[in-house]
Amino acid sequence: MSTSESDNEADLPEAKDRRHFLEKATCAVAGVGIVAAAWPFVSSMNPASNVLSKSTVEIDIGSIKTGEVKTVEWQSKPVFIFHRTPTQISAMQDSTGSEIDPQADDDRVLKPEWLVVIGLCTHLGCVPSKKQEGWFCPCHGSRYDNSGRILRSPAPKNLHLLPYQFLSADKLLLGKA
Amino acid sequence: MSKVKKWVDQRFPLSSFIKHDLVEYPTPRNLSYWWNFGFLAGFVLILQLLTGIFLAMHYKPDALLAFDSVDHIMREVNYGWLIRYMHAVGASAFFAVIYIHMARTLYYGSYRAPRELMWWSGQALLLALMATAFMGYLLPWGQMSFWGAQVITGLFGTAPFFGDEIVIWLRGDFAVGDATLTRFFALHYLLPFLIVSIVVIHLIALHHVKSSNPSGINLSAKNNIPFHPYFTAKDLFGLGIFLIIYSYFVFFNPEFLILAENNIPANPLQTPSQIVPEWYFLPFYAILRSVPDLLGGVLAMGLSVMIFATLPFLDRSKIPGGAKYRPIYRVMFYIFVLDVIVLTYVGAQMPTEFWTLVGRIATLIYFLTFALLPFLSKYEEKKLRQKGLPEEIEELIRCEEQYGRGGKK
Ligand code: FES
DSSP states (O other), X not given: OOOHHHHHHHTSHHHHHHHHHHHHHHHHHHHHHHXXXXXXXXXXXXXXXXXXXXXXXXXXXXXXXXXXXXXEEETTEEEEEEEOOHXXXXXXXXXXXXXXXXXXXXXXXXXXXXXXXEOSOTTTOOOOEEETTEEEOTTTOOEEOTTSOXXXXXXXXXXXXXXEEEEETTEEEETOO | OHHHHHHHHHHSOHHHHIIIIIISOEEETTOOGXXXXXXXXXXXXXXHHXXXXXXXXXXXXXXXXXXXXXXXXXXXXXXXXXXXXXXXXXXXXXXXXXXXXXXXXXXXXXXXXXXXXXHHHHHHHHHHHHHHHHHHHHTTOBHHHHHHHHHHHHHGGGSTTTHHHHHHHHHTSSSSOHHHHHHHHHHHHHHHHHHXXXXXXXHHHHHHHOOOOTTOSOOOGGGEEEHHHHHHHHHHHHHHHHHHHHHIIIIIOGGGGSOGGGGSBOOTTOOOSSOOOOGGGHHHHHHHHHSSSHHHHHHHHHHHHHGGGGXXXXXXXXXXXXXXXXXXXXXXXXXHHHHHHHHHHHHTSOOOHHHHXXXXXXXXXXXXXXXXHHHHHHHHHHHHHHHOOOHHHHHHHHHHHHHOXXXXX
């Protein structure tokens, strides 16, 4: 396609610069195009809208007696709703948990008699089981107190909190503060 | 017939391929039975592909149906029990064969030049195999399936900044659920094809550099013999032995490696009293649990799998041949194998203080073996050469220094 004359022309410095610029521009446009084309596929792996619609649930807590825990499902995760006794409340208010992740009990509850936490161990996500002094994780032996605060590793954090509000004295809305 | 052959050969190098790469393919005549395991791995791969495809004809990747569809395969599908047990036992057999194959490579130093790319493609195969096995294990949708997937996908939550988002993206839900099951099924079906293509690369590299052999020295042409019939016969004999053991598990003890807990349908609200992965993941799981910090544990576990790739760099000895001719390396090899067995055992135990301690020591030894290898291999070489090696070996080392390994016959 080229004669020897235009070959020489193509070797001129400006021509080279232009060629390099064109190469880079082509790569950049192609790169953006590939990312844009990949996005729908990546995004399709995120939770679908029916999964997202599970994001809030209403829970009737009138039936939970003092000292009892009810486990409910929210966003496919277990949530512990714990109706604490006055002794448990005062014991928890007196401590800040352990030095692993210290936190005041007040910062973990809306009303002191109701503890609402996500029931997944912060280590690798097993469901801890209720014990007298709090929770015990069967998987690797983490312990939590009655405020869901971590007492013994390997778990690195207190049981996670979630947004919730009291719709009435015995109705909870999980998922929205 | 010969007309057809001729017609094909003019268009595709079929006869010459069969001649060069199957029949006359030059193979060191001193290969021992340890060299059977590559062939066996290929055999198990085909077995898994075939049984898997037939299982997929009856399995339903839906959280509501999956558990029952496995039951349906076991009870109602003609020979469904056989196909499923072949596939389940096959997974374990695959790892057993691969681990022996790797141990052979370690013992004979077959990962050294010029076979680094074989070792690295093997590393890629190991990773793909692990991913495939992990995803396949979710499909029966039993308690262990579910909680194993929950724990392992949860590990990605330790990634900085986007940890939670990554976990949700991987699962397609806030916890392992229907979306996770469906995508794991799709990927469990996809990855074997990736494995097949890496195997092709592994084999092309093999046929370029040729098999290593117990002496560790590249043999001269007169010490090679044609692959067929010598090694076709040897491989088939090994296959017979393999099939006897495999059939024992399939027909007489199929549940031996299936945890009883996995016969209970998945329940997202209740964790089994102890979560144990399949035996082939236990050493790595033990390493994960041995590190007190979670992120550190995840990194250590990843490293413990990937670290094999560094061996061609870490082993700096110029002494040709395997562990047989390298006393220090040999001791390290046996300590390492023993250590992996200890880790496997620890991974299955409840994390009491005692087992945590044992796990930590074993983890330390695991990584120390790799960390010390560069120094010990150099030291060993120096010692051996001081003591005086046979002149042929010195000659060989000189050759290799000059031409690169395998450069000169
Ligand atoms: S998941 Fe709870 S201690 Fe590991």
